Amino acid sequence: MHHGYSFLRQLVLLSLLVSCLFPASLFAQQDDYHIKDVSGFQDSRHHWMDITDHEQVIVPSKDQPRFKPSDVRHIADNILLYQQPNGGWPKNYDMLAILSDEQKAILVQHKDSLHTTFDNGATYTQIEYLAKAFTLLGDKKYEDAALRGLQFILKAQYENGGWPQFYPDVSGYRKYITFNDGAMIGVMQVLQHIAQNEPYYSFVNNQLREEASDAYKKGIACILKCQIVEKGKPTVWCQQHDNITLQPVGARTFELASKASEESAEIVRLLMQVKNPNAEIIKAVKNAVAWFQKVEIKGERVKTIPAKEVVYKFHAANDDRIVVEDSSAPPIWTRYYELETDRPMFANRDGKKVYQLSDVSRERRTGYAWYGYWPQRIISVEYPDWLKKIGQ
Secondary structure, three states: OHHHHHHHHHHHHHHHHHHHHOOHHHHOOHHHHHOOOOHHHHHHHHHHHHOOOOOOOOOOOOOOOEOOOOOHHHHHHHHHHHOOOOOOOOOOOOOOEOOOHHHHHHHHHOOOHHHOEOHHHOOHHHHHHHHHHHHHHOOHHHHHHHHHHHHHHHHHOOOOOOOEOEOOOOOHHHHOEEOHHHHHHHHHHHHHHHHOOOHHHOOOOHHHHHHHHHHHHHHHHHHHHHOOEEOOEEOOOOOEEOOOOOOEEOOOOOOOOOEEHHHHHHHHHHHHOOOOOOHHHHHHHHHHHHHHHHHOEOOEEEEEEEEEEEEOOOOEEEEEEEEEEOOOOOOEEEOEEOOOOOOEEEEOOOOOEEOOHHHOOHHHHHHOOOEEOOOHHHHHHHHHHHHHHOOO
């Protein structure tokens, strides 16, 4: 009995030791590297389902079925169907859609490398997903596709470190270095994950990892050069910058050259993720946050009100949006601020600049995010935490 008790006691002690050294969370799959989070595909899905886009080669059925986020292999196989010969992906499709045989056949027959892009989450989101799918499932076709996508990213980078919105079609504003809709930041995060040795990119060989790391560093340098400087003081960034001069430029008619709060918040977040930031990065972040604080709008909120339904070319609206006074409202920001003046700014499809939301047509008021809280978490949480982390 004594020896049995001693043996059981040793087992208990051993199990306690193991549980301390190796918590249960380490044995879990950590939500499969968060592969079940498919939110990165949502923007493209929204455009496919809700917005007419004449560049789509297949259109959704009225009740297009979808895979569950847990159907990793099916989703990964879907992603392969959309990959183009040059390694990139087109935008505005639903990667989770369960396609009919006819839809699949059309995709195979219409491979077109002219429509590959980084807009609306395209390409970089697929690469991230395939890398995780390969790590989990071990199917080499996912590795091969992810590597082709990575080569596409590296090939599309400008010598100055930026990325265009589309590649290789760089006509019109597609050639501009694009921060809008997370395009360049999404690409940079893929490269950052590779450079920082995320385990699901362990299949990337040393040479390619070094190329990705160099591209990432060039991208950071480009971002710093694009920061808008006025009267000698760095501020923030535009949605897009000229691919040669790096100056702020407009894109669509209602997207005028300006200081853009949403995209600038995304850029600041990326810069704060840089390990061991140098003085230039620290300065850039501090100046951007100071600008966010300078232009925040207090005592106002955007209210959505019911309105008669109208069907526009790109969306239908059964409501409207107005700005109302509210002393209890948290700080809010407009999407655009005028260069030189920092005046909140809006625009219509005719390209005309206006200074109040009420002067924007209802089609654009309801079809675009003119106000938001994008910098708020940075100011209140992330920036103070970052300052402590870097010892300032």
